[in-house]
Structures are given as C-alpha cells and as structure tokens.
Amino acid sequence: MFLYLLGLVVVWFIFRWYRELERVSDKGDKYVYITGCDSGFGNLLAKHLDKLGFRVIAGCYTEKGEDELKKVTSDRLTTVHVDVTDSDSVKKATASIKALVGQKGLWAVVNNAGVSVPSGPTDWLVIEDYKSMLAVNLLGVVDVTLSVLPLIKQAEGRVINVSSVFGRISPFGGPYCVSKYGVEAFSDSLRINMAPFGVKVACIEPGFFKTNVTDLVLLKGNVKKLWDRLPEDVKRDYGNDFLDISFEHLDNRFNQFTDSDLMKVVGCMEHGISAVRPRTRYSPGWDAKFFWLPLSYMPTFLSDTMFLKNGPKPKISKL
Numbered sequence: 001m002f003l004y005l006l007g008l009v010v011v012w013f014i015f016r017w018y019r020e021l022e023r024v025s026d027k028g029d030k031y032v033y034i035t036g037c038d039s040g041f042g043n044l045l046a047k048h049l050d051k052l053g054f055r056v057i058a059g060c061y062t063e064k065g066e067d068e069l070k071k072v073t074s075d076r077l078t079t080v081h082v083d084v085t086d087s088d089s090v091k092k093a094t095a096s097i098k099a100l101v102g103q104k105g106l107w108a109v110v111n112n113a114g115v116s117v118p119s120g121p122t123d124w125l126v127i128e129d130y131k132s133m134l135a136v137n138l139l140g141v142v143d144v145t146l147s148v149l150p151l152i153k154q155a156e157g158r159v160i161n162v163s164s165v166f167g168r169i170s171p172f173g174g175p176y177c178v179s180k181y182g183v184e185a186f187s188d189s190l191r192i193n194m195a196p197f198g199v200k201v202a203c204i205e206p207g208f209f210k211t212n213v214t215d216l217v218l219l220k221g222n223v224k225k226l227w228d229r230l231p232e233d234v235k236r237d238y239g240n241d242f243l244d245i246s247f248e249h250l251d252n253r254f255n256q257f258t259d260s261d262l263m264k265v266v267g268c269m270e271h272g273i274s275a276v277r278p279r280t281r282y283s284p285g286w287d288a289k290f291f292w293l294p295l296s297y298m299p300t301f302l303s304d305t306m307f308l309k310n311g312p313k314p315k316i317s318k319l
C-alpha cells in the first residue's frame, strides 16, 4: 500500500514536471515590466530575462540603478524611473511603457519592489510605520498593477506578485506580514477576475534569501532605532538586555535560514513569465518548502507555542 502511494506521488511529480516544461514562443516580442530593479531579485531577473531574449522594462528607484543595469544588458532592455509609492511616478512610467509596447500590449508585470523595515514588536510601533511600508509593499503593488492592467489584458499576459512566506504565516510584529498577506489576497481576487480575459496571476513566496531586505546591519539598526524612541516604562517592561537577546536571535535565525542562491527565486519568476502553464504559487527556498509552509498549515496553538518558546521574551513575561 505504501509503495503504491509512493508510486502515485512519483508519477504525479513527473507528470507535473513534464506539463510545466513548455515555454511561450516569440520572446523577442514580449515586454516584461519589473519594479525594484536596482538590486536583489529584480536586478537579477532583469539581467536573466534580457539574456533569454525578452524585452525588459526595468523599473528602477534610483538613477544609479538605471545606469548600472544599462551597462551590463543588451539594447533590448529599457529602464524607467518608478517610485511605487508615488501615483504620479507610477502613471508616468505607465505612459512610457504604453508608448513602447504599442499594439503588442504588456506581456508581464513583476511587482517586486519592497522594503522590510520598520519591523519590530507591535507595541513598539506607530501608525506611520505601518503606512510607510504598506505604501511600498501593498499599495504600490495595487497601484502599479491597476495602471498597467489594460496593457496586460491586451496581451493576454501575466501579473507576477512577489509576496513572501510571511504572506502565509505571521511570526513577528509590524507591517511586513500584514503587507504580504494583503498581496496574497489581492492576487487571489485578481486571478479570478482576470481569468476570463486570459490573464494569469502568480504569487512568488520566497523564504529567506541574502539581499538588502534580509541585511542584518539594516535590520538591527532599525530595531535599535525603534528601541531608542520607546518610553522608559516600555523599556523597563522588556528589560535592558532585551535588545542584545533579540540581536542574538536574529543572528541565529538568519544564519540558519538565509540562502545566497537568488536564482532559486529568479527561476520561479521566470517560470511564471515564460511557461505556457505557470503555477499559481511558487515557494522558492528549502526553508519555505520544508519549514514555513508546513508550519502555516499546522493548528495555530502549535505554531504559536513554537514561536513563543523560541523567541525573545519581555522581562515581565507571564509565560
């Protein structure tokens, strides 16, 4: 019985692998717009798709990002300046894209731009901390998508949204998980609404990868900044050594999980763009596949117990 089941699983994986092999044709006629191409996944994806022959429109946040990308790519690649938190900037970028793609429409948009700070215990934060991150990670995704959706419908193309494993489980405070849960919800409804138009929607849910988003210096600096502005009574509740314990915890977790092979994520993005039958969700990274996602399906009391047992606790903890 066990061997029979194992055989069925193996057959299913072979069937799925074969079904997902086929790629779309005429890459040289297909325009792909990516946000956040200055660094990390977006930067690598822009270079990778350019090599594969796609017409890449790389959305960069900085002029330096645009210049550096142009130096190492073909003349098929175009850059546009876009700040996803600024609707005028989003509209301006869309107008340039519309002029560039003409009757072909836009084959794909990859909503990749994102930030990971401010992040910290929820009672350390103020509403502005939430607003600033949601503006990039969630409203930026919605604004960019809505502005190019008519061009995507024209090409019967794709929307690829970069979420995170933290769009499936929420183990730490602050706006990051909130923003990524929002991206998941937006993608799910968009997928259903756009299916009749032949538009496909996919979510990328990476685990921990070595980029600016997981840069320990940046993350620790952010936690320290949040700590420094706390009122004395809150600091007393947490205890003077809480900051050091949190840093040690961050070091351990990131050393344990962070993967430096960004191609695992970029490969999934590329599949979402170029496969004839893309997946709805991709979970690049061993930690995503074998830790975070299984944990997200567990009963809440189990995952809560695990996080509470292993995370740093305030000095006055009742647990």
Ligand SMILES: NC(=O)c1ccc[n+]([C@@H]2O[C@H](COP(=O)([O-])OP(=O)(O)OC[C@H]3O[C@@H](n4cnc5c(N)ncnc54)[C@H](OP(=O)(O)O)[C@@H]3O)[C@@H](O)[C@H]2O)c1
Binding pocket: 035, 036, 037, 038, 039, 040, 041, 042, 060, 061, 062, 065, 082, 083, 084, 085, 111, 112, 113, 114, 115, 136, 162, 163, 164, 165, 205, 206, 207, 208, 209, 210, 211, 212, 213, 214
């Ligand atoms: N790395 C991970 O472990 C991980 C895991 C799960 C999900 N993700 C997601 O993956 C995506 C890409 O992040 P990454 O890891 O590649 O980090 P990254 O290197 O920091 O890339 C994020 C990019 O977004 C740009 N950006 C920031 N604010 C922007 C704005 N207002 N408008 C336009 N662009 C803006 C950044 O530009 P500057 O560099 O100039 O600031 C940067 O180029 C993010 O959505 C992130 O949440 C990352």
